[in-house]
Amino acid sequence: MTTNEMYETGEPGTAERQDDDAWLTACAAPGQHWFGLSGTFQTLETLFTITRWGALAWTAQAVMDRAATHETWGLMAFAVTSVLAVCAGWTAGTLADRGARAVATGLRQQLTGALLPTAGRISETGPAEAAWAMVDLADDVADFHAQAAPLRRSAPLSMFAVLAVTAAVHWPAAIVLVLTTALLPLNMRLAGLFAQHGADRQSAATRHLNAVVLDSFRGMRTLRELGAVGRRGQTLTTAAERLNKATMSVLRRAFLSGAIMDVVITFSIAVNATYIGLSLLGYVQVPYAPRLDLFTGLLVLLVCPMYFAPVRARASAFHQRERAMIAAGAVRDIVKDTPAAVTQAARPRLTEPVGVSLTAVRFRHGGADYDTINADVDFAPGTWTAITGASGSGKSTLLSLIAGLRRPSAGAVRWQTSSVRQAPVLGGSAWVGQQTVLLDATLPDNIRLGRPEATKQQIRRAVDAAGLNAVIEGLPEGLNTRLGEGGWGVSTGEARRIAIARAFLRGARLWLLDEPPAHLGAGSGPEVGEALRRATEGCTVIIVTHSFPLAAAADTVLAIDDGLLHDARLVNAR
Structure with missing residues (x-):
């Protein structure tokens, strides 16, 4: 109604x-x-x-x-x-x-x-x-x-x-x-x-x-x-x-x-x-x-x-x-639909790269008469996987299932290391999306959103990993510069690197990236890609992208079509 x-x-x-x-x-x-x-x-x-x-x-x-x-x-x-x-x-x-x-x-x-x-x-x-x-x-x-x-x-x-x-x-x-x-x-x-x-x-x-x-x-x-x-x-x-x-x-x-x-x-x-x-x-x-x-x-x-x-x-x-x-x-x-027992979003403590397994996973939006996702796939620990596909094909929905933001209609999603196999834990992965939410606060305050108790040294390491040093040098008060609401004072590419620093600070070994180079200029895209490579060293990365350079640099490229995942390189070889 x-x-x-x-x-x-x-x-x-x-x-x-x-x-x-x-x-x-x-x-x-x-x-x-x-x-x-x-x-x-x-x-x-x-x-x-x-x-x-x-x-x-x-x-x-x-x-x-x-x-x-x-x-x-x-x-x-x-x-x-x-x-x-x-x-x-x-x-x-x-x-x-x-x-x-x-x-x-x-x-x-x-x-x-x-x-x-x-x-x-x-x-x-x-x-x-x-x-x-x-x-x-x-x-x-x-x-x-x-x-x-x-x-x-x-x-x-x-x-x-x-x-x-x-x-x-x-x-x-x-x-x-x-x-x-x-x-x-x-x-x-x-x-x-x-x-x-x-x-x-x-x-x-x-x-x-x-x-x-x-x-x-x-x-x-x-x-x-x-x-x-x-x-x-x-x-x-x-x-x-x-x-x-x-x-x-x-x-x-x-x-x-x-x-x-x-x-x-x-x-x-x-x-x-x-x-x-x-x-x-x-x-x-x-x-x-x-x-x-x-x-x-x-x-x-x-x-x-x-x-x-x-x-x-x-x-x-x-x-x-x-x-x-x-x-x-x-x-x-x-x-009314909230479960009585709420699972708290635990900060990840896994010290190894996290592999992801989707077993007979189906997802259908309420009221729909078809599955948005129909997937059986494994993402190996410590690898980069790029997922490509047309807009509306289910790429972001797939990431939300891996992150635990949605439950599959059927099947199971599991995170696994050499010693642990578990369902996704909210907050256990690092997420960088197409839009970066910046508060009317200082740069360190924006970076430590996901880890409020972070020390100055930890914030500095996150800044280095995200390649923000050059950005900070150009700000009026350096690291202590206060950003305006919505990110006033920094460009879209710089805001995206702040999001990378924020994700790095969480210490997650599984990164989920939803079109991180989207809406960036020709100069900012490669810089963000390099920042991602530095920040995710030794981590498992699953990235949804239309960027050919990012997809070409990935260990595995999957294409999604009508919710089904295919090896894009094998499809192109045919």
């Missing part, structure tokens, strides 16, 4: 929504301990607040009766319980925040395992959706649980405490509260159903805007060259207006449902206030009801709003739940 289709339909199926609901509930597990403690302190806050209002009502009665001693004790009790209520509320909020951080951290760890190629899985999630999930959606789920989970413990206890105190001092007021309570669950359910569709549309609009913004920035150079910046700006404006309309729709619905609840709550409080006022004036007297004095009437009026405070909070959490449900569905779609 496309983003626009999601925006138009917006409403998930019942079964899918139930799964999302169960998954959303399970997400609270990392913070459950903190949420339970937070709920306990919320209940204590209610008890202290009831006592505080009781002390205030007692003080007011003492002033009316001109009992100075009772006034003093009442004021002291009011001050102490006020401090205790504030401390309990602050502690409850702090514990809820800690639980929210635990939930968000747990979700981000799951997302990291799903978005990064771990345990043989490579994510198909787009960068816009990945960033949205990691930054916003994890917090949406965590914020909901921080609000709702403590309330599940504290709300019933707090409401019961208020109702019990009200019934103890004057039971007719408690009856009004009970009758009003019966209307609230229906209102909350209607409010949730009313807000669900709007939340779905807002989520789809947010995702669409994220994708448009990211694509616009990534393709800005192309848009300028095509003169399409203005049209793209209009697309961005339209997406922003769509999100604005969806957001305002959600706010209107939330405001309307909140207004309905306020009417119900205000009506209940008004009935009690009117009854107490008329009773104190002597106009109303309920048979068998206890006598109403200033202390009793004032206490009932002060604690009645407290009875509805948990209900208001639950209503707010109910609206937040719709947002969290959308977030849970999106996050769950990303992480």
